[in-house]
Amino acid sequence: MDKTKKRRSEGLEVDRRGALECMIWAGTGVLWALSGGVPKSVGLLGEALAAEASGFTFLQISDSHIGFNKPANPDALGTLREAIAKVKAVKSKPAFMIHTGDITHLSKPDEFDSAAQLIGESGLNVHYVPGEHDFIDEGLGKLYLERYGKGTKGQGWYSFDDHGVHFIGLNNVVDLKAGGLGRLGSDQLAWLADDLKGKANSTPIVVFAHIPLWTVYADWGWGTDDGLQALDMLKRFGSVTVLNGHIHQIVQKVEGNMTFHTARSTAFPQPAPGTAPAPGPMTVPAEQLRSMLGITSVDVRFGNKPLAVTDTTLAG
């Protein structure tokens, strides 16, 4: 069929065009240490992780899209299972895991069930924030909030402290506006201001939300309209780490004391910004898929040492 041929050839064209970018993030994983605000690669994952890990690490997984079954990855549950196997294999047991949203593809109860059962096998406590795909049931987030909203504020935002680090989980996928990007809304911003009140500037902060809080690529909706208002509130802190998902690839940026990092998906890759007509699942050769999916480990060091963010692929 003509259409099939066309689809294939265009898919390959995108692959070639994106090949160089892919090489940046496809690999066994790199341990990033931040020194004076500048990210510095200190070695490949594996030996480095074992050598560097301190007593307190946590993991990030993202965009598992349970229910997705298109050619880009007909088995999103299978690749999540592989990711959880990687999690279980981490030598020094992480304190907990965060999931930065798009747990499900269509907010269906059985998708939530499958994801929860599989992620539960990690044996770790998991802190979730929702993606837009988790808020599209008839109740517009009712199913997500019934499952993960207990003890949270508003539409599922919350904070907690662990090992002296203040963690903040935000929801920027609710009540989105026509023509806009992700959105936190005034209620959540007011809560955040209150939550940070009285926190010493020396408190390390980790903020996590689904859609990047900074603008990665506005044309594709990869940013948060009022994200800057949240980031402004965080500027006074000496160490801020912002962890997001949504774009299914690693993008990192350092600005002052803030480090921004987006995680890979466990389900399917998306094209690099501007390298395709639109965002969406990117079909790559089957043998390449697992090098573009993965999990993220964050090693919290104490004293002056900043956080080290380590990404590992499912192929690694």
Added chain:
Amino acid sequence: MQDNKDDSILWKAYPRVRCSRQLCATACDGSFDPPVLTMKAGTTVTWVNNDDIPHLVSEKDGKFRSSALDTGDKFSQTFSTAGTVEYFCAIHPHMTGKIVVEP
């Protein structure tokens, strides 16, 4: 099919919910196709999701709203009053479209 009972709008004039990344021509910009649809009052519009990710059609202020539409799913709405209707995808809000309803 139920869709054949819809008035006036030809299949080819149905707004697609974002053209598929793989199938779109070079002019494709990841938006509703067509972005502006002009039609007579009383016409039923059907959105068809030809994309490989879900979309959700919502009037700008939520006056009408589809459920989440997966690939191949359809959503129909009849417009009986003249005027301009602005809508967007509530999952990907940068996707917007307009329907101009003529008397």
